[in-house]
Amino acid sequence: MTESDTRTQTRNPTQEQEQKQHQSDEDIRTCPECDGRLATDTEHGETVCGDCGLVVEEDEIDHGPEWRAFDSAERDKKSRVGAPTTNMMHDKGLSTNIGWQDKDAYGRSLSSRQREKMQRLRTWNERFRTRDSKERNLKQALGEIDRMASALGLPENVRETASVIYRRALEEDLLPGRSIEGVSTAALYASARQAGTPRSLDEISRVSRVGKMELTRTYRYIVRELSLEIQPADPESYVPRFVSQLDGSDEAERTAKRLLRSAKNNGITSGKSPVGLAAAAVYAASLLTNEKVTQSEVSEVANISEVTIRNRYKELLEAEESAPRWIILELLLESSSSQNTAH
DNA sequence: ATGGTTTTTACTGCGTC
DNA sequence: GACGCGGTAAAAACCAT
Numbered sequence: 001m002t003e004s005d006t007r008t009q010t011r012n013p014t015q016e017q018e019q020k021q022h023q024s025d026e027d028i029r030t031c032p033e034c035d036g037r038l039a040t041d042t043e044h045g046e047t048v049c050g051d052c053g054l055v056v057e058e059d060e061i062d063h064g065p066e067w068r069a070f071d072s073a074e075r076d077k078k079s080r081v082g083a084p085t086t087n088m089m090h091d092k093g094l095s096t097n098i099g100w101q102d103k104d105a106y107g108r109s110l111s112s113r114q115r116e117k118m119q120r121l122r123t124w125n126e127r128f129r130t131r132d133s134k135e136r137n138l139k140q141a142l143g144e145i146d147r148m149a150s151a152l153g154l155p156e157n158v159r160e161t162a163s164v165i166y167r168r169a170l171e172e173d174l175l176p177g178r179s180i181e182g183v184s185t186a187a188l189y190a191s192a193r194q195a196g197t198p199r200s201l202d203e204i205s206r207v208s209r210v211g212k213m214e215l216t217r218t219y220r221y222i223v224r225e226l227s228l229e230i231q232p233a234d235p236e237s238y239v240p241r242f243v244s245q246l247d248g249s250d251e252a253e254r255t256a257k258r259l260l261r262s263a264k265n266n267g268i269t270s271g272k273s274p275v276g277l278a279a280a281a282v283y284a285a286s287l288l289t290n291e292k293v294t295q296s297e298v299s300e301v302a303n304i305s306e307v308t309i310r311n312r313y314k315e316l317l318e319a320e321e322s323a324p325r326w327i328i329l330e331l332l333l334e335s336s337s338s339q340n341t342a343h
Numbered sequence: 344a345t346g347g348t349t350t351t352t353a354c355t356g357c358g359t360c
Numbered sequence: 361g362a363c364g365c366g367g368t369a370a371a372a373a374c375c376a377t
Contacts, residue, residue, distance in 0.1 A: 216374095271348070271375095294364060305351050310366065 087163040088146065088156075090138040098122050134170055141166050141184040144209075148188055151207040152199050161191035165226065174225055178218055181209045186219040190228055198233040200275050202303050235260050235269065238278035238302070245301040246293050248286065256285035259316045266319040272312065279304040280312030 039048055048055050085092040098121055102110045110118065142163055149159045165187040169175065175183060185208040192199050205212040223230060236257050243253045259281045263269050269277055279302035286293035295306045302309075 273350075273374095276350075296364080306365085307352085307367090308350060311350090314366095 087160050087167065088142060090135055090142055096125060098125055137175065137180060138167065138170060141170075141180050141187075144181055144184040145188050148185065148204070148207045152192075152203060154188070154192055154197060154199070155195075158188070158191050158195045158197060161194060162188040165190055165222070165228070168226055169222055172225060174222065178221075179210060179214070182214050182218040183222065185210055185215050186222045189215065189219055190223060190230060193230050193233055194228075196234070196237050198237055198274075200303060233274040235274040235277040235281065238275055239282060242278060242282045242298070242301055243285075246282065246286075246297060248282070248291055248293070249289065252282070252285045252289045252291055255288050256281040259284055259320055263316050263319045268315050268319055273304075273308075275302055276304045276308045276312050277316075278302065280309045280316055283309050284313040284316050 037049070037051070098118065100122075102115045102118060104110060104114075145159055145162045145166065149162065162184070166184055169183055169187065185204060189199070189201070189204050192204075201212055201215065205215050208215065210218075222228070239253055239256045239260070243249075243256065256278075260269070260277060263277065263281075279298050282302070283293060283295060283298045286298075295309050298304070299306045299309055
């Protein structure tokens with residue numbers, strides 16, 4: 001029972017109930033030495049004689065987990081030892097949480113007296129939990145981040161970093177004068193870019209309650225004040241999403257990425273919008289792989305005008321033709337790579 | 344605020360199905 | 361004739377200064 005002892009939470013009464021039952025299910029065999037009753041000691045994984053203390057069997061329990069995991073993410077998912085702390089909850093999930101069901105640890109209903117008591121505890125616990133304005137602020141912001149992230153299909157780690165960024169903004173008193181929505185949106189935008197799964201400003205502001213203007217202002221502010229290091233979005237990171245939205249093949253995806261790489265090496269990408277480049281690459285790739293996709297379809301999923309796609313994709317194809325010179329250019333660029341966004 | 348750059352809007356012409 | 365595509369000019373948006 002060490003596992004449940006370390007927990008302060010009583011989130012899952014039924015599981016512990018099962019464990020109890022399992023434990024009382026003892027062997028009733030007799031000792032080979034003195035015929036005394038044998039007892040199973042589940043704590044140490046031994047079967048011992050109750051009379052003479054002879055250990056009949058030992059190490060019969062595998063103390064390791066009964067599951068297997070092949071990477072750390074899987075391990076996180078399967079391990080149920082302790083509650084993981086998470087930045088997605090305003091108190092990192094460490095505060096006491098009183099269940100809403102009026103049941104005790106064994107799943108039995110409480111008496112009405114107990115119920116009243118628990119209700120009072122719940123009230124007070126909630127008041128302490130979200131005591132000051134910062135906590136309440138954070139709570140709302142994290143809810144907002146969560147909502148937007150799911151609307152955009154962003155993975156959990158992005159939400160986590162967004163939470164961290166927001167938390168930092170809060171700690172550095174960056175909030176006054178700015179809306180909670182604005183800052184949470186900016187935090188999400190920043191973390192999505194940091195994680196290499198960027199969403200364009202348009203996409204973000206579509207699910208956010210704040211307009212694009214406020215978002216960009218807040219975003220810039222946050223990035224500056226927290227000195228976050230966010231590189232300009234890599235066009236390639238948009239490609240997989242666009243290709244899949246257009247039902248393109250892996251072949252097309254690879255081709256698009258190759259085009260972008262050669263374009264980058266030719267130095268024609270600087271100053272151009274990454275989304276536009278990605279869209280153009282996807283379109284160009286669809287031509288090269290004979291997968292019919294129209295410009296308007298690409299412009300639809302990428303939210304980029306057809307004109308931009310036209311302009312970019314021509315440049316991409318030209319760059320591809322002068323491919324052999326990449327290597328030289330690459331070397332030249334790398335020696336003076338400090339300013340590849342110069343303009 | 345300003346100037347330079349990029350993107351968008353709107354419109355037109357051309358070829359094909 | 362609708363559609364996909366290409367081009368252009370002017371407006372709008374963006375960015376560093």
